[in-house]
Amino acid sequence: MYKKIDLSMEFLGIRLENPFILSAAPPTDEFDIAYNGLKAGWGGIILKTTSVEGNSVPLKYPMMSSFGSMSRKVIGLGNIDLISGYQIDEIEKRVKTLKEVFPEKMIGASIMGTKKEDWQTLVWRLKKAGVDLIECSFSCPQGSMGEEAGRMLAQSIEATEKVARWVKEAAEDIPVLIKITPQVTDIVEVAKAVKRGGADGITASNTIPSLLGIDINTFEPYPSLFGKGAYSGLSGPAIKPITLRTIAEIAKNVDITISGNGGAFNWRDAVEFMAVGASNVQFCTLPMHYGFRTIEDLKRGFAHYLSDMGFNSPLDIVGKALPNIKSQDELPSPKTLAELVEEKCVGCGLCYSACFDGGHMAIDWDSEKRVPHFDEEKCVGCAMCMQICPVDAIKMKEKIEGSNSVYYFVEKR
Amino acid sequence: MEEIEKTFSKEQAAIEAERCLYCYDAPCETACPAHVPIAEFIQSIRTDNLKGAREIIQEAHPLIETCGRICPEESFCQSACTRIKMDTPIKIRELHRYITDNTDPSENLELVPATKGKIAIVGGGPAGLACARELRRFGYQPVVFEKKQLGGVPANEISATRLPEEIEKKEARFVHHNFVSEVKDTTIKSLEELDKEYSAIFISTGLSGELNLDIPGNNLDGVYYSRELLKRAKSGAKLPHFKRVGVIGGGNVAVEVASVLKIEDPLRDVEVIYRRGTKELKAFKKEIEEAIEVGVTFQFLAIPKKIEGDKRVEGLVVTRAHLGEKDPSGRRNPVPIPNSDFVIPLDAVVIAIGQKADVYFPKVERDAKGLVKVSDGLMANVKGVFAGGDIVRGASTVVECVADGKKAAQNIAKYLEGGKNV
Ligand SMILES: Cc1cc2nc3c(=O)[nH]c(=O)nc-3n(C[C@H](O)[C@H](O)[C@H](O)COP(=O)(O)O)c2cc1C
Ligand code: SF4
Numbered sequence: 001m002y003k004k005i006d007l008s009m010e011f012l013g014i015r016l017e018n019p020f021i022l023s024a025a026p027p028t029d030e031f032d033i034a035y036n037g038l039k040a041g042w043g044g045i046i047l048k049t050t051s052v053e054g055n056s057v058p059l060k061y062p063m064m065s066s067f068g069s070m071s072r073k074v075i076g077l078g079n080i081d082l083i084s085g086y087q088i089d090e091i092e093k094r095v096k097t098l099k100e101v102f103p104e105k106m107i108g109a110s111i112m113g114t115k116k117e118d119w120q121t122l123v124w125r126l127k128k129a130g131v132d133l134i135e136c137s138f139s140c141p142q143g144s145m146g147e148e149a150g151r152m153l154a155q156s157i158e159a160t161e162k163v164a165r166w167v168k169e170a171a172e173d174i175p176v177l178i179k180i181t182p183q184v185t186d187i188v189e190v191a192k193a194v195k196r197g198g199a200d201g202i203t204a205s206n207t208i209p210s211l212l213g214i215d216i217n218t219f220e221p222y223p224s225l226f227g228k229g230a231y232s233g234l235s236g237p238a239i240k241p242i243t244l245r246t247i248a249e250i251a252k253n254v255d256i257t258i259s260g261n262g263g264a265f266n267w268r269d270a271v272e273f274m275a276v277g278a279s280n281v282q283f284c285t286l287p288m289h290y291g292f293r294t295i296e297d298l299k300r301g302f303a304h305y306l307s308d309m310g311f312n313s314p315l316d317i318v319g320k321a322l323p324n325i326k327s328q329d330e331l332p333s334p335k336t337l338a339e340l341v342e343e344k345c346v347g348c349g350l351c352y353s354a355c356f357d358g359g360h361m362a363i364d365w366d367s368e369k370r371v372p373h374f375d376e377e378k379c380v381g382c383a384m385c386m387q388i389c390p391v392d393a394i395k396m397k398e399k400i401e402g403s404n405s406v407y408y409f410v411e412k413r
Numbered sequence: 414m415e416e417i418e419k420t421f422s423k424e425q426a427a428i429e430a431e432r433c434l435y436c437y438d439a440p441c442e443t444a445c446p447a448h449v450p451i452a453e454f455i456q457s458i459r460t461d462n463l464k465g466a467r468e469i470i471q472e473a474h475p476l477i478e479t480c481g482r483i484c485p486e487e488s489f490c491q492s493a494c495t496r497i498k499m500d501t502p503i504k505i506r507e508l509h510r511y512i513t514d515n516t517d518p519s520e521n522l523e524l525v526p527a528t529k530g531k532i533a534i535v536g537g538g539p540a541g542l543a544c545a546r547e548l549r550r551f552g553y554q555p556v557v558f559e560k561k562q563l564g565g566v567p568a569n570e571i572s573a574t575r576l577p578e579e580i581e582k583k584e585a586r587f588v589h590h591n592f593v594s595e596v597k598d599t600t601i602k603s604l605e606e607l608d609k610e611y612s613a614i615f616i617s618t619g620l621s622g623e624l625n626l627d628i629p630g631n632n633l634d635g636v637y638y639s640r641e642l643l644k645r646a647k648s649g650a651k652l653p654h655f656k657r658v659g660v661i662g663g664g665n666v667a668v669e670v671a672s673v674l675k676i677e678d679p680l681r682d683v684e685v686i687y688r689r690g691t692k693e694l695k696a697f698k699k700e701i702e703e704a705i706e707v708g709v710t711f712q713f714l715a716i717p718k719k720i721e722g723d724k725r726v727e728g729l730v731v732t733r734a735h736l737g738e739k740d741p742s743g744r745r746n747p748v749p750i751p752n753s754d755f756v757i758p759l760d761a762v763v764i765a766i767g768q769k770a771d772v773y774f775p776k777v778e779r780d781a782k783g784l785v786k787v788s789d790g791l792m793a794n795v796k797g798v799f800a801g802g803d804i805v806r807g808a809s810t811v812v813e814c815v816a817d818g819k820k821a822a823q824n825i826a827k828y829l830e831g832g833k834n835v
Contacts, residue, residue, distance in 0.1 A: 001472055001550055003523040072431075266460040290435055290456075297457045300465030308464075391424055413427070413461075 005303040007043075009314045011280050012175035012200050012257055014106050014132050018043040019314045020270065020298050023203075023261055023282035024110035024135060024179070027292070029084050031094050038098065040292035041299065044106025045098070046282070049083035049137045050091040051111070051145070052118045057085045065212040065222035065232060076239065077285045078212035078232030080223065082142055083112050088122055092129040099130045108133035110179070114145045116166045123170035134174055136167055136199075139181035139206035141233035154180040157193045164197025177259055179203035182246045191254040201257035203282065204246045207233025208262075236285035239263040244276055248325055251277025267301035274314065275321040334398035334407065336381025338362075338374045344393035347371060351385035351394060359384050383409065417574050417703055418482070421504075421511040430458040433503050436495050441505060444493035446816035447480075447543075449473045451490055451505055458508060467516040470509060474815055475546045475592075476539055478584045479567045481510035482576050484812050485697040518587045527594060529553040530612035532825060535601045538565020539811045540617035540802025542585060543818025544825075546592040551826050554594040556611070558601045563589055565619055566803075567811055570643040572673045575703075578647065602773040604798065613825045616777065616785060616793070616800040617818065620768035620808060626661060630720025631764070639670040639765035646673045655761035656681055659729050661717050662765035663687040664808070668696040670765055671709045679708065686712045686729065686757070688747040690736055712757065716749055720762055728758045768808050782807065790824040791817060799825055 007018035022045045028034045029048040038045055051057070059082055068075035084091075091109055098107045109126050111134060113119040123134055138144065138154035153159050160178070168176050176199040180190055187204075194202055212232050213222040221229030240263030247260050260278025263285075264270050270281040286294050302314070311317060338351075347370030355363040362378035363385065372385075386394040386409075396409040421429065439452035450469050457466035470477045486492075486506035494502035529552045534541045537559030545555035562568050564585035567576055589596060601607060607614060623638045625631065635655065639662070646652060652674065658681060660671045667685055675683040685704070687694065690713050694701060705711075715731040722728070733753035736745040770783035778786045778794040784807055785800040787793055793800050801817030803809055 301462030
């Protein structure tokens with residue numbers, strides 16, 4: 001009964017119905033699941049990382065764990081998964097079938113190899129099967145295959161450039177994305193290596209090496225396999241701020257297309273990823289948690305946002321926030337003060353406690369009326385109180401000396 | 414008159430939405446007669462996508478501002494909430510209302526051209542409007558016959574303290590403007606009055622009459638019927654001047670009229686007089702609580718025997734009762750206690766013991782209570798004539814009538830197209 005939502009756009013020469021892609025992970029690892037995801041309305045798919053025949057993939061279960069509170073268990077999701085157990089012979093068939101059933105959708109595939117021949121064979125076979133895009137996993141936290149097993153390919157500048165070149169050489173006009181890890185000393189150097197290697201874009205970024213938790217009674221790590229555990233790749237909302245930084249830093253310094261991934265959980269996150277330079281957004285933990293039905297709110301919310309803001313295409317927002325991202329020393333120096341919105345204050349006293357022990361002792365506490373009073377002499381405007389106020393009753397008032405204009409810092413949730 | 418319930422703040426809504434588990438195959442959606450996709454709209458509240466949330470509800474239900482206010486959620490969606498097994502159910506209706514209060518009807522509509530036949534819809538209440546909207550979405554031309562304000566009972570009778578007049582009118586106007594081909598200001602009493610030009614007929618006249626209380630004195634000055642008072646109150650007219658009023662009955666209408674009377678004049682004593690006990694009250698919990706809050710009192714286990722007075726009402730004689738066996742509805746029956754009569758001094762009596770159907774449409778088969786008999790697909794005994802809402806169910810709720818209207822529209826399309834487009 002409503003007008004059709006049009007979120008279509010071009011990505012590396014591929015037409016996308018919408019910018020929301022299922023990333024290389026469990027939601028794209030079984031044929032039927034991948035099929036259901038596309039049918040539910042996702043714009044495209046990257047089939048879980050495959051390898052050449054005969055490569056052994058010793059998966060271990062259980063592989064998932066999480067961290068968060070009881071009321072929000074999955075703030076971060078951890079996995080000790082490896083690449084797909086399905087190899088190229090199976091994946092090439094799937095690419096062909098999916099392309100036939102969904103000619104309008106982007107069908108991509110992720111690959112990992114050791115030698116040059118492996119990487120290139122994978123590419124040739126996928127190309128023959130009709131794949132739209134190839135993504136190379138240089139960033140599985142359990143390590144890449146090959147000489148330096150255990151390390152991630154994208155942690156080596158030379159290897160990144162070399163393998164990117166092999167892959168692009170074989171792929172020719174098929175676009176190639178290199179999926180990197182934020183776990184490096186200098187992300188810009190990695191991005192430059194990808195560009196030198198000739199790949200078309202970067203997927204920023206994969207899960208992040210982590211340890212999800214320890215049972216404090218038995219000292220077993222999570223996930224626990226007969227009492228033993230390993231470091232996990234961390235995904236989900238917990239890693240979103242890291243991903244935002246990764247995307248922004250690449251986008252500001254290297255002229256290369258970016259597919260955003262890692263911690264996006266709703267359309268607002270997607271807008272943020274794109275505002276710092278991503279051209280589309282990949283999702284894994286969201287559909288793993290709540291299912292493919294989540295695409296509905298992604299599309300509707302994103303579309304209403306675009307029309308409310310007066311944008312015509314998803315691409316209109318790409319990079320919008322970049323000019324505002326500076327290094328700390330380039331920032332203006334306003335005189336800042338905390339300001340209370342009295343109608344909103346519920347009198348919990350948390351701001352008082354935070355400022356007294358972790359700020360500048362700038363809040364007086366009226367214990368009779370249970371309200372804070374901000375001491376303008378002592379308040380430096382650090383914004384710690386604002387962060388912990390449970391009802392957003394504190395905002396930061398900024399003024400530049402010698403000017404009358406006032407600016408308010410508030411965070412929207 | 415001011416509304417009693419306040420809408421959620423943004424913070425309240427965010428916290429409540431965060432509690433929702435986003436269940437798969439959500440039981441709340443099944444429990445909602447109109448099958449509003451509840452888990453989906455709550456997910457959209459979480460992302461602050463209120464326009465999207467509005468569209469999800471609006472697609473399933475034509476009268477969402479109304480139901481966001483007056484739907485008895487404890488009987489429907491909320492009763493099935495998975496969260497009950499953990500702590501307390503999600504406040505679904507209030508989240509629903511938060512959306513409608515913070516958004517306008519989505520005009521982002523795209524309908525197939527209305528190239529199919531005209532369908533006569535007799536009665537412009539919730540069932541009729543829901544049926545019209547659904548038929549228009551299938552490409553039919555719904556023609557609604559209604560003499561009063563479109564919107565039925567909610568628009569014309571439900572107290573403004575629960576449902577402000579402009580809300581319901583705005584909503585009915587939106588349906589009228591976008592989905593109804595024509596509204597005809599005539600009362601239809603038989604099938605013959607409708608031309609051959611209509612491919613099918615939907616009867617959704619509701620219950621227009623009121624049950625009479627058959628006791629001596631029921632014709633005295635100062636005896637009123639509940640719905641006539643509710644209509645007067647809703648239209649903004651002043652109610653008659655009386656100071657001690659007894660409302661006889663125990664359903665929603667009785668409690669509603671009692672609240673309206675008390676709110677209009679807080680100095681007036683208003684007592685609901687009911688034959689059975691607290692547990693047997695048929696009114697919804699929220700309405701009873703609101704009535705108590707405004708100061709309505711209750712006289713339970715009192716069977717009205719006679720209205721006393723010369724020309725005007727002076728009092729009501731009642732017999733004390735105790736509860737006996739259960740009746741077929743599972744509620745215990747009142748049994749009079751011998752020699753227990755007493756008089757409640759009153760200057761007005763309002764009778765609110767139930768509604769009845771006006772028996773129009775002589776060819777259409779009815780049951781003993783005058784309700785239209787229908788098949789599973791809501792077709793009456795005459796081919797091509799469908800019926801739904803209170804005229805089929807007896808007194809019910811807006812959302813159940815909406816569900817009937819939707820279902821009838823699908824079956825009308827099936828009847829006319831032999832299974833296509835349904
Ligand atoms: C269980 C699991 C398996 C994954 N397997 C792969 C994989 O084979 N190849 C790959 O490139 N990324 C893999 N990923 C990473 C995801 O594709 C995605 O990059 C990551 O989860 C971050 O996105 P998210 O926060 O939206 O989940 C996997 C993630 C999970 C949770
Ligand atoms: S999600 Fe649960 S049921 Fe399904 S495969 Fe994993 S462990 Fe088994």
